[in-house]
Amino acid sequence: MIKLNVQNETTRLRAVVLGTAKSNGPIPTIEEAYDPKSLEHIKAGTYPLEKDMIAEMEAFNKVFEKYNVKVYRPEVIPNYNQIFSRDIAFVIEDKLFKSNILPDREKEIEAIQYVLNEIDENKIIKTTDDIHFEGGDVMLWNDHIFVGTYKGQDYEKFITARTNMKGVNFIKQLFPNKIVKEFDLVKSNTIAKENALHLDCCFQPVGTNKAIIHKEGFRDINDYNYLVNLFGMENLFHITKDEMYQMFSNVFSISPEVVVSERNFTRLNNWLQSQGFIVEEIPYAEISKQEGLLRCSTMPLIRD
Template identity: 20%
Template sequence: MIFVQSEFARLQKVVLAESEFGYPLEVRASDLRFLADGAEEDSIANRGRSFAEAYPDLQLQWETERKVFRQTLEKHGVEVLTVRKLTIAEKEMSPKDGYSNFFTRDPFFVIGNTVVEGAMRFLHRRHEVWPLRDLFLREVYPADCMYVAAPYPEIADERDLTLGNGPFIEGGDVLVLDKHVFVGNSGLASNELGFRWLSKLLTPLGYTVQSVRLHPEILHLDCALGLVRKGLMVLCEEALLDGVPVVLKDWKSISVTLDEAKNLATNGLPISEEVYITDPAFRHIGEQIEQEGIQVEYVDFRISRSFGGAFRCSTQPLLRA
C-alpha cells in the first residue's frame, strides 16, 4: 500500500537517501546562497571531484549519520527502503553540472495515493530520480496508486540565472495536511509554473493546493515550516513572506530565527504524533516539543545539513496513515 495522509500520520514505510555528491565543473554562485559561508569557495576548489574524494573522512561521517538515522527509524517500527548508488554512466552524464544522490524528498513525493516524480531546478539534481526508479519497479508499479511525472524542465540559456520557466516542483516544497497541500516558492526550487501544474493534477482529486511565498535564502518550504502533529508546528515566520497560512493560524508554533531555519531547524521528522526526530544542535527546540508530551530522538546530522537538507529531506514516505 502507498498512501500519505499528512506530515505526522504514523510513518510505516519510508525511502532513505544515499550519500553521493559530485562537484560541478562550472559553479553558479547564485545557486549556493542557501548554504553556509564558504560553499562557493569549496565548490571551486573541488571542481569535478566527488565529495568522497575531496573529504574521505567526512564521507564516512556522512554515511554514519544516515546509518544511525536508519537505526532510529527501525527502532520505532518503520520499514526503511534504500536507494541504489549512481552508476558510472549516470555520474558522467553531465560533468559540467555535477551530480547528486543525497535527498530522496525532492525528486519524488507522495500525496494521498498519488506518487509524483518532481522536476528539479538545480542542474546537478535534474537526474536524481534515476536511482529511485529501480525502487519504483518494486514498490510503486505493483501498488494500487497513481504514478505520474512532472514535465521535464526546459533548457534555459546559460545566462538565465532563473534556469527558465521549468516547471519546477520539488518534494521539499510540498507539505501534506490531509486534503490541503502547501507548496513553497522561494525562487531556488519550486516555482509558479510547478505550482500550477501540481494544482491541475490534484484539484480534480479533491485537494486544495496553496502556494506559500518564501524568503529568497530559504531553499524549500520544509526549511521554514515543520508540522509536528495536529495543532503544533515549528515555524520561521520571517521566512513566510505572506505570513502564516490561514489553515495554520490557530496552531501553536515553536518559533525559530531565519538563521536557524537556514541551518535546518524546522526539518525534523515526525515518526508519529508521539515521536519526533531532530538534531542535537536544536535541543532547545526539542525540549519545547517534549513539553508537549512528544518523545524526541536526537541524531547528529551536521554533514547532511551542510548540503542543505536534514531528516525530512533525507526521507520520502511511501506509507503514512
C-alpha cells in the same frame, strides 16, 4: 506491490526512501554549488566529509529500524550526491510525483527505479518541463496541501526557486477536493540566512496540531498569518533566522508522537519534549551544511 498512501506529515510511517551519502563525490567547486549554504562551506573549507555524512545517515536509519519502518535506499551512483531524496519525487495520497529537478541531478531518480517498479505505473505522475516542483515544497496536512513557491518576476534568476506557480496549479487541478495553499518564500542565491530553499526550511507541522515556523521566511505576511490562524499562535514554535539557517524546521515525524531531530537543537528539542513528544536525537549537523536536513533526506511512501 507498494500501495502508496500519504495523507499528512505526521501519521505513523511504514515505508520510506532514505537517501545515501555513499560515493558522494568530490567537494563541489564554487560554480557547482546549488544553494548559498553549501557555497559558504565550500569557500570556508568546511564542506562535510563523506564518512561523517554516511555515519549521520546510518544513525537516522537505525531510528527507522527501531520503529519497524521499511527503508529503501537508492542504488549508489559513483561520485554523485544522492542524500536528498525528498527533492526527486514525493507522494500525495496514492500518487507519486516525479519532480522536474535541476538538470544536474536527473540521475537520482534512476537510482530508485527498482522502487518505482513496485508501484502501479498509473499512479506515477510525470509532467512537462515547464512545470516545476520539489518535495521540500509540498506538505500534506489533512484537507490542505501546502506548497512553497516563489512569485517574483525574476524566478528564472534563482537556482534556489524550485517550485513555480505552474507546479502549484498542476497540483490544484489534480486535487480539486483539497485546499491547495501556496506560500511565497524568501529566496537568495548568495545569503543562506535570507534563503528559504523549500517550504520545509521555514515551516513544518508536528503532531496533530502544532508546527515549527520562521516568520521571516515568508515574503507575504498574509501567508504567515494564514498558518497562525490555522494552527493557533499557542501551537507554533517560532524559530530565529539563525535557527532557520541551522534547519530547525527540517525535523522528521515518524508518528504523531515521535519526532527525529538534530541533537544540537536544544531549544526546539526541549519544547517538543515539553509538549509530550518523544524526540529521537541524532547527529546531522554535517549534512545540514548542504542546506538540507532530516525531512529533505526522506521520501515517505506509506503512512497509516
